[in-house]
Amino acid sequence: MTHGTRVDDAQPATAAHSSGPPRTVGVVWGLLILNTLGSAGAQTIVPLPRSLIQMVTMGSLVLAFVLALALNPRIRLRPSAYVLLLTLLLVPSVISSAELESGFGALFRCGRFALFVATLWLLTRWWDGGLTFVRSHIRMYFAVLGSVAAGLLLSPGAAMPDLYGGRLVGALWPLTPPQIGQYAAVITGLTVLLLMGRRTDRASAAVIVVPSLALLALTHTRTATLGLLIGLVLAIGSLLLTSAAARRFFAWAVVCAVVAVLGFASALEAWFLRGQTQEYFTSLTGRAKVWDALLAEPRTVSEQLFGVGLGDKSFGGLPIDNSWLSVYHEQGLTGVTLVAAFLLVLGGVALLRPPSLERACAIFLISYCAIASYTEAGLGDASPYLLHLALAASLLATPVKRTDLPLTAAAPVSARHRVPRWARDRRRP
Template sequence: MGQDLKCLRLPGGSDTAGTQPGAVPHCAATPKSVGIVWGLLILNTLGSAGAKTVIPLPRSLIQMVTMAALVTAFSLALVLNVRLRIRASAFVFLLTLLLVPSVISSANLGVGYGALFRCTRLALFVGTLWLLSRWWDGGLTFVRHHIRIYFAVLASVAAGLVISPGTAMPEYYGGRLVGALWPLTPPQIGQYAAVIIGLTVLLVLGRQTTRASAAMVIVPSLVLLAMTHTRTATLGLLISLALAIGSLVLTSAAARRFFAWAVLCAVVAAVAFSSALQAWYLRGQSQENMSNLTGRAKVWDALLAAPRTTGEQALGMGLGDKSFGGLPIDNSWLAVYHEQGLIGVAIVAAIIIALGGVALLRPPSLPRACAIFLISYCAISSYTEAGLGDASPYLLHLALAASLLAAPAATPPHAAPEAPQRHSPRRARDGR
């Protein structure tokens, strides 16, 4: 992707897609080290529990690596922004507010010291985002960091598949693709693939990268997404990408052509491959299993029926591992309710509403379309995936959306150099 994914930003207010005549790209002054900080944040959110790997990795070792990545990210961001220059951000402010119910509920030592450790992790995560907000200017720099780093993660998944196919597609996951080098679950891989596919498609439509460079990202990511059999990621990709492209159709001929071809291909695929698509979607599960969302509904009902005090309803039980009764909750809203209470649910809802509202009020542009894609994807995935209330890839996706919706930093206009005075030969000769 090299030259095509260089830091490009276009002047002229919101026309970052370069649709206005005379818009000339120029490079934003964002240090390359900021990309390293972003990569360390992504490493921290990869998780420590998942599939069995080719070389067994103790969970304590993985936790040490991910926590060290977060501490290093915060330290490096502090060095880069030693004067603590930050930009106002409703998103990061609301995340800071989310720390309040998290800390209060986790301060009850009856839930264990792990809850306080997770609060510390969330505080460092939010602090790093505050430090990075200095470089949030509505440009596409962080989008490129996002794509490159998650593509590197997917490359490790593909390498594991080549090295040990049996480990990468185990029977205990129904033959779905997992991480054989780093313990990644099918939903994680599907999420990463879906997000970078959507963002890369939007970059192509905005003429911010070439089709050849985009194909190098999209094609292998689509293959990995299909091998994970992840329904949430697939539906989230299709719906969110449709919403994002729909926000561009009035101003972009490329978006209109892509949307028309996508609808045509979807109709043809639905007719010609309906049975194959249905088999892929069901994954060999019965209708009863599908109706209760592969067992999720039973956990949700038990969580809602559990007795709670007024304080536990308001502030939650403290940050945990997003499980109830030893089973994963797999719903962001119920996980937040369980751990941070109704106050936490209200704050998370305010985050989604604030980002969505700002995106709708912005004029059409490529950064706005990318933000709409990310916000929609996180909102859709929140129904069957947890993560909106703690340091997670979903919060990083929303942070990227916040950076895309930030107003460009005001820069003083450069004064044009004065033209040298011209003296007539006669005046120069006469000395007058």
């Protein structure tokens, strides 16, 4: 409370300042997540036409934009280098897609990407360095994992098909093992950090972490596991000097890691190899062959600079499974430069911020996306990875400065009382 202001006058001001973004903002964020779930994956228990899935995902994006515009009708935006660079990434996407080398679908994907970026711009109004979007992120992805767990209970055979080597897939909604592993790893890491920062209790954290880790183990997703471990090490390391809880957690994590390696080395190796031969493992599950063919493909100067247009992140009918090469293929060297720029900007801002829980969450998300970019595509188009980085950008945003409200009618009296008695006595005749 400002000195000299009445209590009854200060209370409404505090309430006005402490009110966070409306709950509908969380709904918009959830719709963006729904849009990025994709339409390709395993066979579901009840067959879902791909056209129906695409209608749901695209409809969710349109609805997210409409709701965001309704919440922000005056289009009040906050400056964001990350969203600005995403906007610039639209330029090579449109230039290359306009040549229709990848068909009319490339222009459709450009429109989707533009709507995605526009919705993020509208949401920047509520990017204040708080944890509001983190909680929405965890809730929505936990709901997605809930559908995966339900599919596993209803039909274990459909949820762990031989086509994917017995790895967990989405049996109710078509989700691949890497997708499930990614969602489980991200919300596990964020929940652990919230627990360390005392923003949630142990029981609530256990409800999220335990089933998420179980689903991650069933997917046998190495990239998500490494991203989770390395991301948490970097995030917790940023808190070691200022948080006793971080130091305790780090010490226990080291002890558990040593015990796991010494006592369960063979089991961990079997899980990590997934029954693959050493040669197949060293070729990154066959990805290296696709990468070599993509790099050896002759390209014109225009294709080198701007790519061939937004596609389905494949080359020769096979998935590229590398964000940098997929961006190079679809958006050229210009796109690669812009993707590197927004990762460097986010990382640089995170390093310059003072230690805090919000900074630690941002470091976890940035490091996870950087690690996953080597074996997963998604940094050049609307995807969960761009949403993870948008969440990091919201956590690194400068908090909104609240100015004191003007004094009420009683202000002159309050101001007079702040004048020392001896000064008032000297002014008297």
